[in-house]
Each structure stands twice: as structure tokens, then as C-alpha cells.
Amino acid sequence: MKKLLGIxxxxxxxxxxxxxxxxxxxxxxxxxxxxxxxxxxxVLGTFAIIVYMEMCGRVAVVAREPVFSxxxxxxxxxxxxxxxxxxxxxxxxxxxxxxxxxAIVLHLLTGWPxxxxxxxxxxxxxxxxFLFRFQWIERTFGLSGVVMVVFAVTxxxxxxxxxxxxxxxxxxxxxxxxxxxxxYAYFAVCMFSAILMEYEVHFYxxxxxxxxxxxxxxxxxxxxxxxGSVLGAFLTVGLVMLGAMLLMPAGIFPDVLSAAPIAGxxxxxxxxxxxxxxxxxxxxxxxxxETALSGGYNLCQFFNFRxxxxxxxxxxxxxxxxxxxxxxxxxxIALTGVRPLQxxxxxxxxxxxxxxxxxxxxxxxxxxxxxxxxxxxGRALNVVATILLVLVSIAAVIAVPLMLLTHGGKP
Amino acid sequence: xxxxxxxxxxxxxxxxxxxxxxxVASQAREAASIAAQAAFxxxxxxxxxxxxxxRRGHAEKLRDQLKQCDKxxxxxxxxPVAARQASLVRAALPLVDEELAAIESGSVxxxxxxxxxxxxGLRVVRQRMQ
Numbered sequence: 001m002k003k004l005l006g007i008x009x010x011x012x013x014x015x016x017x018x019x020x021x022x023x024x025x026x027x028x029x030x031x032x033x034x035x036x037x038x039x040x041x042x043v044l045g046t047f048a049i050i051v052y053m054e055m056c057g058r059v060a061v062v063a064r065e066p067v068f069s070x071x072x073x074x075x076x077x078x079x080x081x082x083x084x085x086x087x088x089x090x091x092x093x094x095x096x097x098x099x100x101x102x103a104i105v106l107h108l109l110t111g112w113p114x115x116x117x118x119x120x121x122x123x124x125x126x127x128x129x130f131l132f133r134f135q136w137i138e139r140t141f142g143l144s145g146v147v148m149v150v151f152a153v154t155x156x157x158x159x160x161x162x163x164x165x166x167x168x169x170x171x172x173x174x175x176x177x178x179x180x181x182x183x184y185a186y187f188a189v190c191m192f193s194a195i196l197m198e199y200e201v202h203f204y205x206x207x208x209x210x211x212x213x214x215x216x217x218x219x220x221x222x223x224x225x226x227x228g229s230v231l232g233a234f235l236t237v238g239l240v241m242l243g244a245m246l247l248m249p250a251g252i253f254p255d256v257l258s259a260a261p262i263a264g265x266x267x268x269x270x271x272x273x274x275x276x277x278x279x280x281x282x283x284x285x286x287x288x289x290e291t292a293l294s295g296g297y298n299l300c301q302f303f304n305f306r307x308x309x310x311x312x313x314x315x316x317x318x319x320x321x322x323x324x325x326x327x328x329x330x331x332x333i334a335l336t337g338v339r340p341l342q343x344x345x346x347x348x349x350x351x352x353x354x355x356x357x358x359x360x361x362x363x364x365x366x367x368x369x370x371x372x373x374x375x376x377x378g379r380a381l382n383v384v385a386t387i388l389l390v391l392v393s394i395a396a397v398i399a400v401p402l403m404l405l406t407h408g409g410k411p
Numbered sequence: 412x413x414x415x416x417x418x419x420x421x422x423x424x425x426x427x428x429x430x431x432x433x434x435v436a437s438q439a440r441e442a443a444s445i446a447a448q449a450a451f452x453x454x455x456x457x458x459x460x461x462x463x464x465x466r467r468g469h470a471e472k473l474r475d476q477l478k479q480c481d482k483x484x485x486x487x488x489x490x491p492v493a494a495r496q497a498s499l500v501r502a503a504l505p506l507v508d509e510e511l512a513a514i515e516s517g518s519v520x521x522x523x524x525x526x527x528x529x530x531x532g533l534r535v536v537r538q539r540m541q
Binding site: 104107108109110111246250251252253254255256257258259261262265266268269270272273274277407410411 | 434437440441443444447448450451452455458459460461462463464465467468469472473475476530534
């Protein structure tokens with residue numbers, strides 16, 4: 001049973017990580033614009049996140065080194081500090097976007113005023129994170145996020161074109177002008193980067209240490225990374241399919257979060273809509289928790305302060321204050337009325353730029369025999385991880401130019 | 412730091428400058444998409460598959476989006492042709508808004524068909540701009 005519950009770390013990391021507010025709408029937009037043809041990015045991104053999640057989990061277990069400690073040691077203090085500031089800024093903006101998303105979903109569920117939902121939900125979220133141990137946080141949000149499966153069930157119930165979907169697993173450009181090629185590239189980069197959002201590896205590696213994984217747990221590490229990510233991928237594919245089947249023929253380009261649940265329940269009735277809303281709520285709440293906690297983890301790991309959700313707050317004052325400050329600042333940003341989707345689109349792009357600065361130190365540490373001993377990467381894994389790092393770096397270089405050229409992905 | 416400042420400046424110029432015919436076409440597409448989403452919502456309400464808070468909330472969000480669309484089209488145009496096209500698209504927006512307001516208040520009967528017609532019209536306008 002304990003082993004089974006251990007999987008929830010992978011589920012929460014993946015569902016809160018790549019099935020968050022941005023990805024939910026983004027995947028549907030990708031399907032609405034390009035049908036099934038961007039499904040390959042989900043497969044590639046999922047493969048990459050499994051490889052890097054497994055590596056950062058292994059580094060955390062063997063070397064007792066969480067991600068931001070590796071970032072500092074491998075990149076040096078100056079570049080590492082820059083990465084820390086940028087990462088936490090992105091975590092803050094993502095957290096603000098997710099809080100805004102939570103308020104929207106609660107408003108859709110209850111009809112209560114959005115501002116009330118925003119303040120109330122942030123207070124409840126803060127209390128849950130403060131009072132619960134790490135394992136209970138991950139179990140609560142990881143398992144409730146599984147309700148999102150209603151999107152995939154709806155997609156299958158609507159009868160997708162499986163032949164076209166299989167064709168989408170092979171990269172192929174869109175038919176049409178150079179502009180649509182740019183838009184296709186923009187969505188490919190965003191889909192790929194959103195799956196690899198860096199706070200996922202921060203959270204996963206810190207979670208492995210919170211749960212005090214030992215060497216004997218290494219075999220589970222791979223299973224946990226795989227199961228959570230494959231589930232996340234399954235749901236993302238469902239979202240893309242819904243975009244392709246429902247939205248594309250109707251000429252709909254969904255640009256609001258409220259458009260997602262109605263599509264996710266299109267084959268069923270009001271109860272399915274309720275489940276879709278609850279699933280979205282669970283995933284974006286998980287993402288808000290992940291980003292707030294990651295802010296605290298990153299800061300403490302970089303400066304060697306004591307950290308850990310399972311320790312008493314007075315033993316970890318910097319960690320406790322930093323995640324609370326993250327949540328409060330995120331609430332303030334969300335209260336300004338900025339559109340959550342606009343915010344999350346910016347964070348996905350700038351997160352893509354930052355990805356190599358997080359993923360390179362993980363690879364470098366995991367491949368180092370002096371640190372990892374017999375648990376260091378084998379040659380084949382090093383080659384695969386290096387190829388993926390090259391792809392991540394290409395995405396980092398082209399992300400901002402593509403955003404400017406496509407006006408932020410506007411068709 | 413300097414590079415970041417330049418990037419922010421470039422973004423501000425890209426977002427806040429006068430509107431050209433491509434951006435008008437993009438807004439026309441967005442307006443058509445909003446109308447189509449409203450039609451989809453109306454269909455689902457008619458099928459009894461949508462709760463009241465969701466109907467009101469989603470219609471409200473679509474109306475907000477329509478306002479953003481109108482705001483973007485109200486910007487000064489870069490060319491006279493873009494100005495003409497923008498006013499053409501803007502003229503259709505109150506019609507979509509009227510239908511959405513009706514859905515928000517719970518009057519859904521016959522709205523889906525009207526909204527689909529509006530979405531189709533906006534799509535034709537957009538195609539002619541290209």
C-alpha cells in the first residue's frame with residue numbers, strides 16, 4: 001500500500017506540472033488549429049520528462065543533492081543565482097496564474113464572485129500546505145487530479161480518427177503559408193516546453209528527499225516517474241483530440257479557461273461537466289502548490305538553508321516564510337485582474353528559455369561517476385539525455401523569437 | 412539587463428502599436444470563434460448538460476473576451492483599408508454580445524442558430540481580408 005501511495009508523487013508532479021492551466025487550454029488550442037498533427041510533441045516531451053525526472057530522483061537519492069544544489073555546483077554561484085532568481089520569478093507568475101484559474105473554476109462551479117473565490121481558495125490552500133505533511137499534500141492533489149480522466153474518456157467516446165491520430169505521432173509541418181509554419185513551430189515549442197516545465201523536476205527531486213527515499217527505492221523511482229508522466233500524457237492527448245474533434249470543425253480557438261470543461265464533458269451530461277470542473281480544479285490547485293513550494297525549495301537548496309515540509313516550521317524558518325511569501329505575492333498579482341492565461345503563456349515561453357540551465361546540471365550530476373558511483377548514467381542514457389538536452393536548448397533559443405513573430409500564438 | 416529591457420520594449424511596441432490588416436483579420440477570427448463558442452454553449456444548455464453557474468460564468472467570460480476584441484479593433488489603424496475592415500468587424504460584435512447576454516440571463520432558445528450564422532459571417536469577412 002505504501003508503495004502504491006508512493007506513486008502519487010509522480011502523479012501530482014505530472015498532473016500539476018504539465019496538465020496545468022496553460023497546458024489544458026494550450027493543448028486544446030493546438031488540436032483546434034492543427035488537428036492531431038502536434039501529438040508527437042506530447043510523446044517527445046513525455047519521454048524527455050521521464051528521462052530527466054528519473055535522473056533528478058536518482059541524484060536526490062544517491063547524492064542527497066536536490067536540483068538547485070546541483071545548479072549551484074555545476075553552473076557556479078553567479079549563473080546559478082541568476083537561474084534561481086529567474087526560476088522563482090517564473091514560479092511566482094505561474095502560481096499567480098494558477099490561483100487566478102482556481103478562482104475562475106470555483107466561480108463556474110458555484111457562481112460566487114471571482115475575487116471572493118480567489119481570496120478564499122488561497123487562504124484554504126495556504127492552510128492545507130501549512131498543516132499537512134508532504135505525503136498528504138501529494139496524495140490529496142495527486143489522486144484528486146485523476147478525475148481529469150473524464151477529458152480522455154470524452155475524447156474516446158466521441159470516436160476520434162485513430163488513423164489520423166497515429167499519423168500525428170510523426171512530425172510533419174502544416175499545409176499552408178509560412179505564417180502557419182511559424183504558428184505550428186510556436187505551438188510545438190510551447191507544448192514540448194510546457195511538459196518539461198522546470199518546477200516539475202524541482203518538486204519531484206525535493207519530494208524524493210521529503211519522502212526520504214533510500215537506495216532500495218531506486219527501482220520505484222523509475223516507475224513513479226513513468227506512471228505519473230504517462231498519465232499526464234494520456235490526458236494531454238485527450239485534450240488535443242478534443243480540440244481536433246470538437247473545436248476545429250466549429251472554427252473555435254479557445255482562449256478562455258471556461259471553454260475547456262464544456263468540451264471535456266461534451267459526450268455526456270451535467271455530471272460529467274461537474275467532474276471536468278473538479279478535475280481541472282484539482283490539477284491547477286496541484287500546480288499552485290507545486291510552484292509555491294518549489295519557490296521555497298529552490299531558495300533553501302541554493303543557499304543551504306534547512307528545508308522540508310515534514311519538519312516543524314520553526315526548524316525551517318526561511319523555507320516556511322518563502323513559500324508563504326510566494327503564495328501571498330501570487331495572490332496580489334492575481335488580484336490585479338491580469339488574465340491567468342496571458343500570464344501562463346508568458347511563463348511557458350520564458351520557462352523554455354530557462355530549461356537548459358536546469359536540465360544541464362541534472363545530466364552533468366547524474367553522469368558523474370565520482371558522485372553517483374555505480375548509479376551514474378550508463379553510456380546509452382547519457383547519449384539519449386544529451387540529445388534531449390540539445391532539443392531543449394533549440395527550443396530555448398527559438399521560443400522568444402517565435403512568440404514575437406506569431407504575436408504570442410495568435411492565428 | 413539591457414537586453415531584457417530591449418525585449419520588453421519590443422514586446423510593448425508589438426502589443427500596443429497601431430493595428431494592421433493582419434491583426435484585424437486575427438480579431439475577426441477571434442470574434443468568429445467567440446460566436447461559435449457561444450453557439451456551442453447554447454446547444455449544451457438546450458441539451459440540459461450545463462449548470463446555471465457554468466452557463467452564466469462561461470457567457471460572462473466570452474463577453475469579456477468580446478470586449479477585449481472590440482478594444483483591439485478600436486486602436487488607430489496603420490492603413491485606411493485596415494480601418495474600414497476593423498469597423499466592419501466591430502459592427503458585428505454588439506450582435507454577438509446581445510446573444511451572449513441573452514444566454515447569460517437564461518434565454519437560450521434559437522440562439523445557437525443565430526450565433527452560428529454570425530460566426531459564419533465573421534469567417535467570410537476574415538477570409539476576404541486575406
